Amino acid sequence: MEHLINTQVKNIQISGIRQFFNRVAQFPDAIQLTIGQPDFPTPEHIKEAGKKAIAENKTGYTKNAGLDELCLAATNFIEFKYKLTYNPKTEVITTIGASQGIDIAFRTILEEGSEVILPGPVYPAYEPIIKMCGGIPVYADTRETGFKITAKQIESLITSKTRCVMLPYPSNPTGCILTKTELAEIAQVLQDRNVFVLSDEIYSELVYGQKHYSIASFPGMKEKTIIINGLSKSHSMTGWRVGFVFAPENIAKHMLKVHQYNVSCASSISQWAAVQALTKGVDDASAMRGEYEKRRDYVYDRLVSMGIEVVKPEGAFYLFPSIAKFGLNAEEFAIRLLEEGKVACVPGSAFSGYGEGYLRLSYAYSMEILEEGCNRFERFIATL
Ligand SMILES: Cc1ncc(COP(=O)(O)O)c(C=O)c1O
Known part of the structure; x- marks a missing residue:
């Protein structure tokens, strides 16, 4: 029956981010810099409101x-x-x-x-x-x-x-x-x-x-x-x-x-x-924002000190450095970084053809993880 599936849907590819996640799962010792979600828990008062809604049969x-x-x-x-x-x-x-x-x-x-x-x-x-x-x-x-x-x-x-x-x-x-x-x-x-x-x-x-x-x-x-x-x-x-x-x-x-x-x-x-x-949580983002900003500065400075070309981001929690100078395409670079350097980042090509030659690095991770990730990244690029 697959021949009767809507052609537009058939032609859609699974997201490059997902495809890469599947590969990353095979390397449990890798430092993950892939995820696009906050590493902070939902604030306690919000969780309580959810529990209360259940208790009150809402x-x-x-x-x-x-x-x-x-x-x-x-x-x-x-x-x-x-x-x-x-x-x-x-x-x-x-x-x-x-x-x-x-x-x-x-x-x-x-x-x-x-x-x-x-x-x-x-x-x-x-x-x-x-x-x-x-x-x-x-x-x-x-x-x-x-x-x-x-x-x-x-x-x-x-x-x-x-x-x-x-x-x-x-x-x-x-x-x-x-x-x-x-x-x-x-x-x-x-x-x-x-x-x-x-x-x-x-x-x-x-x-x-x-x-x-x-x-x-x-x-x-x-x-x-x-x-x-x-x-x-x-x-x-x-x-x-x-x-x-x-x-x-x-x-x-x-x-x-x-x-x-x-x-x-x-x-x-x-x-x-x-x-x-x-x-009640109108400014809940502000403490997280302060933390992300510190992490952004840390990772950005580390990349710059490694001689990596990268635009300094002013929002969200991603960096998008160029890896073009290493002569590998984004996917090859990301796979080798994962397998040899034990760091997982998403190849830029997952974000349209215009992302070829780049890597997406999420800094929604603790400082310890980011520091170890940067150390491994630095060691890996020294081998190229
Ligand atoms: C730019 C952008 N828009 C929308 C979404 C989806 O957000 P939600 O999880 O609220 O559906 C994301 C999630 O990563 C995103 O990065």
């Missing part, structure tokens, strides 16, 4: 968009943090992680032949969803622009078929952010155009030494922007699966239909935990 379906309390807490949170104003009754949907938000956003806006402009290298989940919707990914090569998509690039790639521009900043895998000025330039290009912006801001609370800005806060942008956010990274809640989409009512009401027929609602228990996170 275990039924909720409204499709999520609990009223949660929608209010989520809109208050992004207003307080990023000066973004959304109506809690009509302009926010609670999703199953940011992942489901990305899915319902693309499924709501794309049609056969719709083009989506996105930066490369990029988080690998967007392209398969775009393709399953019949859309066409159009990459902006950001290797010469510090991994940041520019207003000029967007302008040159826009066609009559462009339906959406993807802005995934702070970026996984590069850790780059867009500054207020860079966003203003992009807004200038897009504000009079009939294209959506899908802004994946899941790392918005993990920006170092400066503020996070959302494209939706620029003149003329809110009406065309869908914001993706969530608690996975900010509150160390990856397994609770709570995300949000924020969009003007005339877009959100259509996304809500896709969401409703897809999942009905996010887990009620997780939603109650999320209410706690967004009301």
Whole structure:
């Protein structure tokens, strides 16, 4: 029966990150610098709120968009943090992680032949969803622009078929952010155009030494922007699966239909935990942020002292060093680093062809692990 499987689905490859994880599992003594999730436990008060929800039998379906309390807490949170104003009754949907938000956003806006402009290298989940919707990914090569998509690039790639521009900043895998000025330039290009912006801001609370800005806060942008956010990274809640989409009512009401027929609602228990996170844990990310910043500085300095070319990331918890000078492709390098150097990093090629020649290194690990990982990395490159 496999011949009857949807062709778009058949053509999708398993994520390069997953493929590499499977290989890493065979090397239990390797230092792992692969994982894209916080190494901190979920804050205790949030866990307690989850337990309480179970004890109080708050275990039924909720409204499709999520609990009223949660929608209010989520809109208050992004207003307080990023000066973004959304109506809690009509302009926010609670999703199953940011992942489901990305899915319902693309499924709501794309049609056969719709083009989506996105930066490369990029988080690998967007392209398969775009393709399953019949859309066409159009990459902006950001290797010469510090991994940041520019207003000029967007302008040159826009066609009559462009339906959406993807802005995934702070970026996984590069850790780059867009500054207020860079966003203003992009807004200038897009504000009079009939294209959506899908802004994946899941790392918005993990920006170092400066503020996070959302494209939706620029003149003329809110009406065309869908914001993706969530608690996975900010509150160390990856397994609770709570995300949000924020969009003007005339877009959100259509996304809500896709969401409703897809999942009905996010887990009620997780939603109650999320209410706690967004009301009593508004600044829970700040201690973690301080820790990540120290780790970023440590690993960045070590790589630079080894003569490795690397852009200093300003957000998320990844570094994306170039390994091109060693004459191996990203996968060969990552495999040899794993097998000979006993360090696991994700080959940059898992983040589109534009990541070839790079390695993604996560610093969501303790200082001890990072130190040992850097020592092993240094010893390994000395053998090349
Ligand atoms: C850029 C980006 N967007 C979305 C997600 C998915 O987040 P969630 O676990 O909330 O679905 C991730 C997870 O790593 C990510 O890096």
